[in-house]
Amino acid sequence: MNETPPPGRFASEPEPAEAERSSARASKIGVLLINLGTPDDTSYWPMRRYLKEFLSDTRVIEANRALWWLILNGVVLVKRPLASGAKYRSIWNEELDESPLRTITRCQAEKVAAAFRSHPKVVVDWAMRYGSPAIASRVEALVAQGCDRLLAFPLYPQYAAATTATANDKVFDALKTLRVQPAIRTVPPYPGDPVYIAALASSIRVHLAGLDFEPEAILASFHGLPQAYVDRGDPYQEQCVATTEALRDALGPLGPKLKLTFQSRFGRAEWIKPYTDKTVEALARDGVKRIAVVSPGFAADCVETLEEIAQENKEIFLEHGGEMFSYIPCLNDSAEGIGVLVHLIERELEGWV
16 A cells, blocks of 8 residues: 655655755756847858858848848849958957957857856857857757756847847757757846846946047937837837936936937838938037947947947048047957846846856
């Protein structure tokens, strides 16, 4: 005859000593930082491979697939690798022979890992949605290290299907190949998170304090998105507005100078407005002589910030009558930037750590 288990304990529940031993054997938690991507080199074929992977993503280009295949392979991938390669060469990390985005994302992962040193079961790694290190390779590496729980962290404060969703898609695709899958969580967007907003405001104040001029206007330039994507329900523009409004409040007396714009248009379709380059030109034509630009939607500096903003938009401003232009770096791997990442990871690991 089976014995009746004592009150409050199921027959299959281990004794306390056994539970402690089981807890001691508990496996690890993987944290995967994910950024957009980077070519391995600035020459034609590495650039072509990178652009083909990026521009073949149906989350990025929502168009008729047959027509887009013809345009991509017949036109874009013939000409664009050379132009994009030149842009990357102008900001390339020559010492490490890699893009700044790769350098910074690696440093972010290393510093986040150091912040979790007191939690030996937390393993931090990093990956790129396009290019290398590939998401699948890093998911497999984390699992091989004994991670049976995984926190995927797309490094985008504002949600867009073309960024956050496609990064998560790739994580889920990797999990589909595994016999034994880790439990999965994803970090949600954080457009108004107080720690993130405070870090941005502090970085702007510190940067402006080091300038020899006072800007008349400060642009908050976010990556653009086709208007059609927003019309279909993408919350990206709304979240960029929320970030800008929160940042404007956090900046106090500087707040009224902050203006929201969108950069990095591609193709002939209408994108969300106002456009950064057109705003920079209009300000200069209207007699504004001194501006600064910050990119709150980027967790790390990349070609869109270091080349497009700090170089191209500076040239536009100066060519149309502006005199003083300053680009405010992203949070990158600064102490405050790492503080934001650690804060969000700690929040999402509650119950696991």
